[in-house]
Amino acid sequence: MSRDPENTRPEDRARPAGAASPRTPVVPPPPVDRRGFLFKFGLALNAVAAALFALPLIGYVVSPMRRRAWQAWIPLGQADAFPVGETRLATYRNPFTVPWDGVTADIPCWVRRISESSFQVFAVNCTHLGCPVRWFPESSLFMCPCHGGAYYEDGKRASGPPPRGLFEYEHKIENGQLVVRGGQIPTLSQQV
Amino acid sequence: MKSLFSSIGSWLDERLGLSETLAPVMGHQVPRDTASWWYVFGSATLVLFALQVVTGICLALVYAPAANEAWASLEWLNYQQPLGWFLRALHGWGSNFMVGMMTVHMIQVFLFGAWKYPRELTWLVGVFLFLCTLGMAFTGQIMRFDQDAYWGLGIGVSMLARTPLVGPYLVKLLVGGPIIGAETLSRFFALHVFVVPGLLIGLVVVHLVLVLRLGINEWPMPGRLVDRETYREKYEELVQADGVPFFPDAAKRDIVFAGVTILAVIACAAIFGPMGPNGVPDPTLIRTVPRPDFFFLSLFAAFALLPPWMETVLILTAPVVGIVALLAMPFLFGLGEKSWKARPMSVLLVVLALVILVTLTRLGITSPWSPDMDAWSADPTPVRFLEGRTPLEMRGASVLQAKQCRNCHSLGGEGGERGPALDDVATRLTRDQLIRQVIQGGGNMPAYGRNLSPAEVTALVSFLETLHPANQPPARDASRPAAGARPPA
Numbered sequence: 001m002s003r004d005p006e007n008t009r010p011e012d013r014a015r016p017a018g019a020a021s022p023r024t025p026v027v028p029p030p031p032v033d034r035r036g037f038l039f040k041f042g043l044a045l046n047a048v049a050a051a052l053f054a055l056p057l058i059g060y061v062v063s064p065m066r067r068r069a070w071q072a073w074i075p076l077g078q079a080d081a082f083p084v085g086e087t088r089l090a091t092y093r094n095p096f097t098v099p100w101d102g103v104t105a106d107i108p109c110w111v112r113r114i115s116e117s118s119f120q121v122f123a124v125n126c127t128h129l130g131c132p133v134r135w136f137p138e139s140s141l142f143m144c145p146c147h148g149g150a151y152y153e154d155g156k157r158a159s160g161p162p163p164r165g166l167f168e169y170e171h172k173i174e175n176g177q178l179v180v181r182g183g184q185i186p187t188l189s190q191q192v
Numbered sequence: 193m194k195s196l197f198s199s200i201g202s203w204l205d206e207r208l209g210l211s212e213t214l215a216p217v218m219g220h221q222v223p224r225d226t227a228s229w230w231y232v233f234g235s236a237t238l239v240l241f242a243l244q245v246v247t248g249i250c251l252a253l254v255y256a257p258a259a260n261e262a263w264a265s266l267e268w269l270n271y272q273q274p275l276g277w278f279l280r281a282l283h284g285w286g287s288n289f290m291v292g293m294m295t296v297h298m299i300q301v302f303l304f305g306a307w308k309y310p311r312e313l314t315w316l317v318g319v320f321l322f323l324c325t326l327g328m329a330f331t332g333q334i335m336r337f338d339q340d341a342y343w344g345l346g347i348g349v350s351m352l353a354r355t356p357l358v359g360p361y362l363v364k365l366l367v368g369g370p371i372i373g374a375e376t377l378s379r380f381f382a383l384h385v386f387v388v389p390g391l392l393i394g395l396v397v398v399h400l401v402l403v404l405r406l407g408i409n410e411w412p413m414p415g416r417l418v419d420r421e422t423y424r425e426k427y428e429e430l431v432q433a434d435g436v437p438f439f440p441d442a443a444k445r446d447i448v449f450a451g452v453t454i455l456a457v458i459a460c461a462a463i464f465g466p467m468g469p470n471g472v473p474d475p476t477l478i479r480t481v482p483r484p485d486f487f488f489l490s491l492f493a494a495f496a497l498l499p500p501w502m503e504t505v506l507i508l509t510a511p512v513v514g515i516v517a518l519l520a521m522p523f524l525f526g527l528g529e530k531s532w533k534a535r536p537m538s539v540l541l542v543v544l545a546l547v548i549l550v551t552l553t554r555l556g557i558t559s560p561w562s563p564d565m566d567a568w569s570a571d572p573t574p575v576r577f578l579e580g581r582t583p584l585e586m587r588g589a590s591v592l593q594a595k596q597c598r599n600c601h602s603l604g605g606e607g608g609e610r611g612p613a614l615d616d617v618a619t620r621l622t623r624d625q626l627i628r629q630v631i632q633g634g635g636n637m638p639a640y641g642r643n644l645s646p647a648e649v650t651a652l653v654s655f656l657e658t659l660h661p662a663n664q665p666p667a668r669d670a671s672r673p674a675a676g677a678r679p680p681a
Contacts, residue, residue, distance in 0.1 A: 061365075062365060064364040064365060064367075064368050064369045064370075064375070065360075065361040065362075065364040065365045067364075067370075070369070070370030070371075089476070089478065091476045094370075094371055094373070096369065096370050096371070097373065098373070098374050098375075099260075100258045100259055100260045100261075100374045101259050101260060101373040101374040102258075102259045102260025102261070102374070102473075103260070103472060103473065103474035103475075103476075104259050104260075104342065104372060104373045104374070104376075104473055104474070104475065105371075105373055106474060106475065106476045107371070107475055107476070108475055108476040108478055124475075124478055125346065125350075128350070128495075129346070129347045129350040129351065129495060130343070130346035130347055130349060130350035131343055131346065131347070131482055132343065132475070132478040132480065132482075133478075134478055134479065134565065136596055136599075138568070138594055138595060138596050139595045139596040139597075139599075139638075139640070139643060140642070140643045141596075141638055143563045143565065143599065144562075145480065145481040145482065145562055145563075145565065146343075146347070146481075146482055146492075146496075146562065147492075147495055147496035147561055147562065148496060148561040148562050148563060148600075148610050150563070150638050152638065152642075158633070158638030158639070159633065159636045159637055159638050160561075160636065161495070161496065161498075161500050161503065162500075163500055163503075163504075183370055183371070184370035184371055185346070185349055185363065185367070185370065185371045185372060187349060187350050187353030187354075187359070187360070187363060188350070188353055188354055188359075189353045189354065189355075189359035189360050189363075190353065190359075190360040190363070
């Protein structure tokens with residue numbers, strides 16, 4: 001940076017120490033001048049705008065988690081369609097569905113009819129990490145294809161990594177129909 | 193013609209000033225040693241990322257990111273859309289290569305001490321780039337909206353749900369509702385094509401600016417210690433004394449390697465084709481065996497093998513601990529030796545990590561802990577286990593088959609590997625122990641007491657007792673005299 005001193009602008013030239021710049025006013029600036037106020041006002045205005053902008057946005061994104069429980073009573077069909085002493089796969093349409101869910105809203109569950117009047121309805125999701133368990137009537141076991149979990153016919157844990165037995169649906173018989181309460185994905189921290 | 197180009201070039205340059213800004217950047221001096229084949233993995237990762245952006249945009253032209261149409265549009269891409277299969281294959285193999293290349297880059301940087309003073313921030317940004325890339329791999333697997341994607345999400349949800357207190361909320365936030373469905377795919381689409389790529393581009397820019405500002409890491413020499421006071425001065429001296437321009441001296445290797453990498457992606461895509469989709473993402477089709485893509489197979493394997501009591505703790509803490517360790521590393525060990533030759537623990541750590549990763553991935557591929565669901569009906573009982581058996585023992589052999597013991601126990605090398613092979617079970621367990629094991633289970637075996645009649649148990653155990661090699665006697669209870677043995681005198 002070796003510029004010809006003749007060609008540099010006056011304000012770029014080195015000044016002797018202590019000399020005041022010709023442009024710097026000698027009196028100190030007033031505490032609130034017009035520019036300073038406008039700048040601070042602009043900041044405040046934008047802070048308000050940012051909050052008004054961000055809050056609805058956050059509300060929009062987190063809206064699914066604001067509802068505590070998504071549960072509804074769902075008919076699974078005539079109770080007599082399930083033979084006594086057997087465990088059958090039943091499917092239902094999830095009640096909380098939108099038209100573009102496609103097949104993902106068809107939810108399976110295992111229905112075990114113990115006697116004329118008593119049922120057990122299990123979620124297919126393994127309690128370990130959620131893979132779909134399969135029923136094997138020959139050995140009376142539910143087996144999981146992911147990490148080898150196994151459950152007895154009454155849903156109790158038999159072996160493998162699952163920390164508990166299968167998730168069970170609340171259910172009742174209404175006008176000869178088997179009705180279950182469900183709607184959300186069952187996990188260790190929430191009901192089916 | 194040439195003069196036309198050069199006059200356009202100089203017209204542009206007069207306005208853009210590239211020869212003043214870009215040329216010094218391209219031609220900046222780097223230590224001579226860094227013009228090495230060891231320094232090409234970062235640029236190759238960047239090139240792969242660019243490839244992913246281009247093929248990703250192309251796929252987005254056709255792919256329908258809605259839960260009811262996504263699978264059909266993937267099939268359309270594979271079979272109807274001209275070259276759709278090739279674009280899907282390029283994007284899929286590009287992602288495999290990118291994760292692999294980035295891992296190699298990270299290992300090289302780790303071993304060469306490039307994360308030490310003054311390049312701590314470069315490493316930090318790199319760690320986030322690594323996490324974002326893994327995020328792209330997971331969300332990308334969801335874009336391939338098939339059964340694996342559906343149940344892979346189920347696994348993610350089950351892990352997230354274990355978070356204390358906020359678990360259920362996080363699940364709903366992630367899947368966009370009470371259950372995996374339309375909004376889940378839309379959310380993951382937004383993450384995969386807008387949010388994470390945006391983060392990646394921003395972080396890549398910072399990463400590159402830092403590399404340019406701080407200079408590329410010199411070849412580490414044992415005994416040449418990093419000192420906060422002198423390092424930058426010494427680096428300047430090194431570059432002044434023995435530097436070469438980055439372009440073309442060092443960059444020519446990057447260029448060659450990038451070309452080879454792209455050709456490898458093209459070759460894999462053309463030879464192996466696109467990945468999936470497998471079955472329709474219909475949860476009622478439960479005859480499925482969900483498996484993650486290979487980046488997450490090691491994790492998948494770990495979940496099968498961890499003792500249940502430490503599982504939740506590890507799921508929740510291991511990722512945090514791992515990330516914090518990577519981030520804290522340059523602040524704890526940011527000075528001193530750089531060379532891997534003087535850092536045996538670092539080398540050991542890399543070897544250990546690789547051994548664990550490879551072993552778990554291999555186990556994830558074979559999944560020996562999963563029952564072989566079709567073994568009982570598909571695998572015949574080997575003839576040598578049936579020859580010369582009594583009718584009772586034959587009946588036991590059919591009980592073994594019908595009660596699906598072989599889904600977990602192999603016989604003659606065929607069947608599940610969840611439990612031990614039964615070929616020589618009689619040498620390990622006495623008759624009483626066999627009966628107890630069958631009826632009560634234990635040691636990871638379900639109890640069959642309620643499911644087998646006494647006659648079936650008798651037949652089954654009689655058959656199991658015959659399962660020992662001809663030259664090895666069956667196990668015997670030491671508290672009882674062996675058959676035919678003389679009583680002690």
